[in-house]
Amino acid sequence: MTSHWDAIRRHWQLLGPPLRPPPDAVETYERELDLQSAHVLLLGVTPELADLGKTMLAVDESASMIASIWPGDTGTRKAVIGNWLDLPIASNSVDAVIGDGCLSALHSSTARLHLLAEIERVLKPGGRAGLRLFAGPEAPDDLAAVRELTLAGGVATFHELKWRIAMSCTGGYPDRAIKVKAILKAFDALFADREELSLATGWDMAVIGTIDVYATSQASYSFASAAVLVGEASRHFGRGRLAPTGTYDMVERCPLLVLEQPRR
Structure with a gap:
């Protein structure tokens, strides 16, 4: 950790x-x-x-x-x-x-x-x-809906997006845990084209790239x-x-x- x-x-x-x-x-x-x-x-x-x-x-x-x-x-x-x-x-x-x-x-x-x-x-x-x-919410968000909301300008920051994805991909109660590697995997599946995401939201590519530190992490979060x-x-x-x-x-x-x- x-x-x-x-x-x-x-x-x-x-x-x-x-x-x-x-x-x-x-x-x-x-x-x-x-x-x-x-x-x-x-x-x-x-x-x-x-x-x-x-x-x-x-x-x-x-x-x-x-x-x-x-x-x-x-x-x-x-x-x-x-x-x-x-x-x-x-x-x-x-x-x-x-x-x-x-x-x-x-x-x-x-x-x-x-x-x-x-x-x-x-x-x-x-x-x-x-x-x-x-x-995390009692019922997880639908990831397709999260993608649609994001590209429509309904998610204010990249960090909010990270948490929405993470909270939607956790395991069951009571832990509601997720490996941070899995957050990155889910993000990449939703937004394979990061330039498209940057253009749609105005988020800087360097900020979007902060999620890449999850690639080699052994940590888990819980929501x-x-x-x-x-x-x-x-x-x-x-x-x-x-x-x-x-x-x-x-x-x-x-x-x-x-x-x-x-x-x-």
């Missing part, structure tokens, strides 16, 4: 919403979790979230991502190498845990539940978590529905709710899962 993220970081600046959180999504974390005076744990090194909280510790498995994407350590924030499923911090030690798309970076329901248990462990009593989701993810979270938290994260394209599939009342 580390090698996958090492490849992703090389074209990080070409990525955009919904893959990266726009300003209105960042504001949602602050509004829903009241982070101003919080000691925060960030899962990953999402630079847009680096300035949230009174203090922040970011944990990422990839040294390359930390070196390339993280905006730098300061007196109040720091990034360290670590495994989300075995977080390198003490129990009951942070006020809030945040993450952007982190549940979809895991390949199974079992892994998601393991992460939720770790979040529960490290939170102080009364702590809260906010995780922006990439939630469970919001209802499934709320149900999984309920095993570790007494209260879970979904908050809208703005007005950007595909926002309806990217709510913030707000978790409160750790059950331990």
Whole structure:
């Protein structure tokens, strides 16, 4: 998985919403979790979230991502190498845990539940978590319809298209997982002529080419529905709710899962 993220970081600046959180999504974390005076744990090194909280510790498995994407350590924030499923911090030690798309970076329901248990462990009593989701629809989109919608100008960005394809090709519940190689395969089957896609949408060929890092990746993503993810979270938290994260394209599939009342 580390090698996958090492490849992703090389074209990080070409990525955009919904893959990266726009300003209105960042504001949602602050509004829903009241982070101003919080000691925060960030899962990953999402630079847009680096300035949230009174203090922040970011944990990422990839040294390359930390070196390339993280905006730098300061007196109040720091990034360290670590495994989300075995977080390198003490129990009951942070006020809030945040993450952007982190549940979809895991390949199974079992892994998601393991992460939720770790979040529960490290939170102080009364702590809260906010995780922006990439939630798949209850019924997958028809791929032929996705192609037609895209060529008609109904898909705003290439990154939205990637996620629509991925969410339509996942396996069954509860995992709803897909190998990233399979996302590339499905994309190539739908859009064999990339120049045609570029001309129809106005998307730069370099941006379309970002999907090619999936070719040699061994990683898998998961796109469970919001209802499934709320149900999984309920095993570790007494209260879970979904908050809208703005007005950007595909926002309806990217709510913030707000978790409160750790059950331990």
